[in-house]
Amino acid sequence: MKTTLKHKFILLLFIMISISAFSQKREDNLLGTIKQINAGVLNVGYAEAGPQNGPVILLLHGWPYDIHSFEKVVPLLVAKGHRVITPYLRGYGSTTFLSQDTQRNGQQAAIATDIVALMDALKIKKATIAGFDWGARTADIIAALWPDRVTALVSVSGYLIGSQQGNKAPLKPKDELLWWYQFYFATERGAQGYAANTKEFAKLIWKSASPGWNFDDATFNTAATAFENPDHVAIVIDNYRWRLGLSKGEKQYDEIEIKLAASPVITVPTVTIEGDANGAPHADPVKYASRFKGKYIHLTFTGGIGHNPPAEAPQQFAAAVLQAYQLSKK
Missing domain, CATH: 1.20.5 (Single alpha-helices involved in coiled-coils or other helix-helix interfaces)
Structure with a gap:
């Protein structure tokens, strides 16, 4: 026995x-090899696929998502000869702070600086940068302030650069309603609630932001492991509080934020994307088209595509990234 x-x-x-x-x-096989590298204030976890000498594409996720939003996009880009880097943002997955003393800061300038630092650490001089949600805002910022580092830009929901001053203006009631979670996070109750119910909260946002996306439990659970990062809750809460001026951020980013508050134009070749069923707050593409002064194309993904186009329409998203790259060659 x-x-x-x-x-x-x-x-x-x-x-x-x-x-x-x-x-x-x-x-x-899908995202590439998972690696770690020290960059700026972080030890960044990232996936890498494709030839080392291929034109680089950086894919940036948002909240509450992770790098797996791009798992069906990466192979399509690699098949075209690109080197694809897909990092976890601060507060997600295996990306951690090098020091316990570093402020768990979620402001937009800090996240954008993280990605520039990652490019430096990987010795990437220039890349096509594509993202959605926080990732799109980050990509926009890098394209606006460090255009020499950007071959081309792909931004879901267009121009997302904001400022604390700009966010002081009240919106129409129906638009304020869409930002309910931002107001919830502004309270201590909200911070405790998100900490206690992180995954349930994320699943609710997935459903409301992409009402036509019938994702399964396996897809959600794979991404949700990224929210187990010890700094995730702190970064998310700080991100949304910073937008309302309830968190001061760090002085080292003041100069960058001053530039961003002026709504700088973006001159690099750009493709913006909107899903026809995006349930998250987003502007009409007509309102932000003027912020892009270089070669520019806007695409609307139809068929019930929501807030996470790389996961919901991976072939279309990959085609948009390749289209943006080709714009840089014309």
């Missing part, structure tokens, strides 16, 4: 190891 139980245990252990190896292999 003891021998039988021992054999069963060994078999079970072998099966578990095999499943783990298969899962890692699957992730590697």
Whole structure:
């Protein structure tokens, strides 16, 4: 009997190891190899795929999502010869702070600076940068302030650069309603509520922001592991409080924020994207088109596409990224 139980245990252990190896292999096949590198104030976790000498594409996720939003996009870009880097933003996945003393700051300038620091650490002089939600805002900022680092830009929901001063102006009631979670996060109750119900909160946002996206539990659970990052809650709460002027940010980013408050134009080749069923707050594309002064194309993804186009329409999103890259060659 003891021998039988021992054999069963060994078999079970072998099966578990095999499943783990298969899962890692699957992730590697889709997103590339998961790596870590010190960059700026962070140790950044990122996926890398494609040839080292290929034109670089950076893919940036938003909240409450993670790098797996791009898992069906990456292989399409690699197939066209691109080197694709997909990092976890601060507060997500395996990206961690190098020092416990660093402020857990979620302001827009800090997140954009993180990505520039990552490019420096990886010795990437220039890249096509594509993103949605926080990732789109970050990509916009880099394109506006460091255009020499950007080959082309892809931004879901267009021009997302904001300022604390600009956010003081009240919106129409129906628009304020869409920002309910920002007001919730402004309270201590909201901070405690998000900490206690992070995954449930994220799933609610997924459903409301993309009402036509029938994602399964496996898709959500894969992404939700990124929210287990020890700094996730602090970064999210600070991000939304900063927008309302309830968090001061850090002085080292003051100069950048002054520039961003002036709503700088973006001159690099750009493709903006909007889903026809985006349930998250977003502006009419007509209102932000003038902020893009270079080669510019706007695309509306139809068929019930919501706030997360790379996951909901990966082939269309990959095509848009390749289109933006081609704009830079004309």
